[in-house]
Amino acid sequence: MAKFSDDKLKKVDEIVARYPAGKQKSALLPLLHLAQDEFGGWLSVETMDYVAGLLKLEPIEVYEVATFYSMFNLKPVGRYVFEVCQTGPCMIKGCDEIIEYIKKKLGIGVGETTKDGLFTLKTAECLGACGYAPMMLLGKYFRENLTPERVDQIIDECRQKAALNN
């Protein structure tokens, strides 16, 4: 059963304390982020129930929120998730070619994960980097001004990091 470490539980208390007494539900989005980061990059029903327990909410209150927001993954994802923006300004700057390139290079379609579990490809809508397009969100950071060469580098970088951590 998924459970936060003592360290993380301290963080939970700190987050809950940001909101007025009795309004702990407000901590839901921050806690779901914390849980997703902690428990494999996605939110299982078990994880959501655990968060509901922490905040004294009904599980359904957590499910309905988790399903509303696009950043929460409700299915397992690869270790590295490429979220490539495809809205107008990025389209102008060639995001379609970048998406095609990643598909070919990794041999997966949008929404799919490579067999080795390393990469998931997703499309996203405007991420607030329109001037530095094409771009993708990878973990906590943006990768901007993408070219096929940049994509190659990023994939290599991820593979190397994965090899080191295994």
Added chain:
Amino acid sequence: MGRLLLLEKANVPGIRGYEVYRREGGYRSVEKALKTMTPDQVTDEVKKSGLRGRGGAGFPTGLKWSFMAKPEGVPRYLVCNADESEPGTFKDRYLMEFLPHLLVEGLIVSSYALGSKATYVYIRGEYAWIPEILEQAIAEAKANGWLGKNILGTGFDCEIYVHTGAGAYICGEETALLESLEGKRGNPRIKPPFPAVKGVWDCPTVVNNVETLAAIVPIINNGGEDYAKIGIGKSTGTKLMSACGNINKPGVFEIDMTISVEEFIYSDEYCGGIANGKRLKACIPGGSSVPILPANLLLKTVKGETRLMNYESLGDGGFVKGSMMGSGGFIVLDEDQCVVKHTLTLARFYRHESCGQCSPCREGTGWMEKILRNIDTGKGKMSDIDLLWDIQRRIEGNTICPLGDAAAWPVAAAIRHFRDEFEWHVENPEECLVRNYGLANYADPLGVATA
């Protein structure tokens, strides 16, 4: 070069940290406001400045603040809208990333004016590296006595908290943002009651954009009248523009709202002209929700006057021959861009982001996307163009929140100004797959371009 009020110090090395920011004159406005002004005097100064909300709607900030209800014994809240998700817009990100203390300073003064003892910054979840930057600035401000209990010995208490969203454009709409801050789905509320009366946790709340709150700093430092002298008419002060698309120098620029659109696009100080020596085709000057304008209507108003980069001039000609300042997301399309395809990506965006509460928005956005996809891929019919027009008209004004309108307007403007391009797609179903139409009304003859 116009006067810079927000980005003046952006390039000072170390300005992200407290020491340098303070040395450069930071937090003076907090001293001035808390020690020498009453909260109402701060609000009056903001009224005098003529500052209009920088989140998109352009509502006068001082007036909004004066609507804040003040029932006895009920807490009041200031919430900073850092959800920034309107396609084309990335200016707030720049402010938060490079001048976090400027925002914190503005938040403290604004919280004082509004009586907010707990102020929240609601930031979009995808800006995942920024909360740390802000939290660091907040901690530094607190360590130096600008936040916390009894600030500067004035008896004013204030804390600032950063709250992360999780991927939903609709949470930029202020009532959806408040729902989200309460830990719920981001479904906009029916207004009234307005947030100033009943906002977060049913308490009076003011929601303001990041840039709006940063602008409070120069307003208090130099006085509202000084701020109002910059700019023109009701477009006072400076405005941050985020420019993207087919230009040489995409990025964030602070402009004096007296410059012309032409200067903004072609001057090296700003966008640096159209990239690769191409010609300008069209532009969406204020974020994806505002009407697209063809080059001829962009540089000059319908009366033939030079169009300026401000609220009034960009709006000159109304929805038929003008556009809007909106959020300042300036999207430039060159001669090679396809208006149908671009409009399709925006329609897909709005379908994806509709919260689904109102049927015209939920169904209409999906329907428009489908029709646009058909036209874009050579499967459209002539009657589809009128159908699109009809659908957008039925969404507009018939929904709980303005996302419905925001989805309708880009489609309406694209058809209004580029109908020939839509028709060309229908008439040339094969050719539209391999080449673009070119410049509206005077596209190159087909024979030449395909040869």
